[in-house]
Amino acid sequence: MHDLSVESAWDECLDIIKDNISYQKYKSWFEPIKPVSLQNGTLTIQVPSQFWYEWLEEHYYNMxxxxxxxxxxxxxxxxxxxxMEKSDQFENNRSVRMPQRPMGPVQPQETNGYPESQPERIENPFVIPGIRKTKIDSNLNTxxxxxRFIEGDCNRLARSAAMAIADNPGxxxxxxxxxxxxxxxGKTHLVQSIGNKIKEKYGDEKSVLYISSEAFTNEFVHAIRNNRASEFSMFYRNIDVLMVDDIQFFSGKEKTQEEFFHIFNALHQDGKQIILSSDRAPKDVPDIEERLISRFGWGLSADLKMPEYETRYAILERKANDNGIEIDPQIIEFIAHNFKSNVRDLEGAIIKLLAHASLQNIDxxxxxxxxxxLKDMVKESNTQISIESIQNYVCDYFGIDTNKVREKTRKQEIVEARQIAMYLSKKFTKSSLKTIGLHFGGRDHSTVIHAISTVEERIxxxxxxKKMVEELHQRIEVASL
Structure with a gap:
């Protein structure tokens, strides 16, 4: 193996990788990579950009x-x-070297059939009896x-609490x-941010472990089969900061719940920090023992909501900046308006865009x-903008509930939002004045005429x-392209 040339070594790697991912993913992410050197057992490969490196590390690290x-x-x-992209300091493109995330050596194993996103198996020291404190891999994504966690109204409480915990765990x-x-x-991002901050602040002084509920269950089953349940329990009771992701997967697993209940009690009593995540509130997790639900409520429960427009825009800007690429604000607006469900979809959209540009050598x-x-990722066609969507854009801009513009309230801010929404409805739709009025709480056409003339006079x-209406006009225009 040590006599391999860099090309031969990378070709062998590609042969294995081909068997474990789809052809399209191989073509997109691995074919453009170039082998650079092989020295002292370190294989260096060239990737087109920073985002490429991050994507490989996040999605194909284990493989x-x-x-x-x-x-x-x-x-x-x-x-x-x-x-790296050329900049003012560097006339031509330059390159920087980054190592793969550090981990201990692994033994070669059969890779065929290895799921590309399978989480790392936790190497639990409880398999070595008699060792109370062992340096463990925290299983954190650095x-x-x-x-890199953008704060907004949708997550401010959760982020603030997370930072307080990181400063003083337990x-x-x-x-x-x-x-x-x-x-x-962003639940996993937020939870792991706590772990990374604690590791940065305390180093090896505090043992930190991130694990999914599924991996915890699998480790517990493995321990029982090998008559090592007591060692399993002892290992987890010695963790200073325990983070369990997707706790809802404990549903219906009675033995796992019982074991976790005892571990939870021991950790809490010893002043150790426990961090949990779920796709729903504690009381809404099905088939979980009442005594566990009760303990989940001992501390703080904080929810993450759908990100509002400004937060979506900021997330996209950060993602572009992280990759050293400037993207036209109109494109960021287009993505922010069309991908509203979650952060993962937002980042997926911009990554796809950047990957396409890299593959096609488009600057x-x-x-x-x-x-x-991105047309195949956009959930619904916006070629025909609706009055409802215009109401949403305007109310989102003003920071008010959409239903307010349909009510009979005379508060100045809501009246102004209602009038602008009526004005833009006339601009962007073919609806009659009567139809527009009906969408605003059954108002008659004369009210719509008054609203339009009022907005035109203010402009x-x-x-x-004028600037306010132009900004809204541009947002709706971009979203309707």
Whole structure:
């Protein structure tokens, strides 16, 4: 193996990788990679950009690590040579080198059939009897840090509590900390940010472990089969900060729940920090023992909501900046308006756009290209903008509930939002004045006429109002392309 050339070594890796992912993913993510060097057991590969490196590390880390161990041996290492965009300081493209996330050596294993996103198996030290404290792998993704978690109204409480816990784990009133919300809103990112901050602050002084509820259950079953349940329990009781993700998967697993109940009690009594996540509130998790539900409520429960427009925009800006790429604000607006469900969809959209640009060697991404590349990801066609969607855009801009513009309230802010929404409804739809009025709480056509003339007068006399209407006009225009 040590006599391999860099090309031969990478070809062997690719042969294994081909058997474990789809052809399309192989073509998109691995075919463009170029082998650079093979020295002292370290294989260096060149990837087109920073986002490429991050994508491989997040989605194919385990597979790459196992593949490398099989080709180069347990001590084999991977290094990335990242092509950086040209800037003012560098006239031509340059490259920087980044190592793969550090982990202990692994033994070569059969990779065929290895799921590309399968989580790392936790190497629990409880298999070595008599060892009370052992340095363990926290199983944290080092990319998940607070600095990269965009704060907004949708997550402010959860993020603030998480940062307080990271500063003083176990010695706060947020124990346990239970964070919940639909998939793709950043629960795992937030939970692991706490772990990474604690590791940064305390080093090896505190043992930190992140584990999914599914992996916890599998480890428990494995321990029982091997008559090591007591060692399993002892291991977890010695963790200083325990993070269990997707706790809802404990549903219906009575033995696992019983074991976790005792571990929870021991940790809490010893002042250890417990952090849990779920896709729903504690009381709504089905088939969980009442005594566990009660304990979940001892600390703080904080939910993550769907990100509002401003937060979606900020997330996309950060993702582009992280990758060292400038994207036209119109494109960011287009994505922010069309991907509203969760953060994962937002990041998936921009990654797809950047990947397409890299593969096609396109330097300038324009709006037409963004629409073309992302059209299959857009949930619904916006070619015919509706009055309801205009109401949503306007109310989102003003920060008020959409139903308010349909009610009979005369509060100045709501009246102004209602009038602008009527004005824009006339601009963007073919609806009659009567139809527009019906969508605003059954108002008659004369009210709509008055609203339109009022907005037109304000646009002509007030620069502030003119800018406001122009911004809304542009948002709706971009979203309807």
């Amino acid at each position: 790459l690590r196992s593949t490398l161990a099989k080709v180069l041996g347990p001590e084999g290492k991977l290094e990335y040579s990242i092509v 990319n998940y840090v607070f600095e 010695s706060n009133s947020f124990n346990p900390f239970f964070v919940y919300g639909p998939t793709g809103l 300038d991404i324009d709006l037409a290209m963004a629409k073309r590349v 002509s006399t007030s620069p502030k109002h």
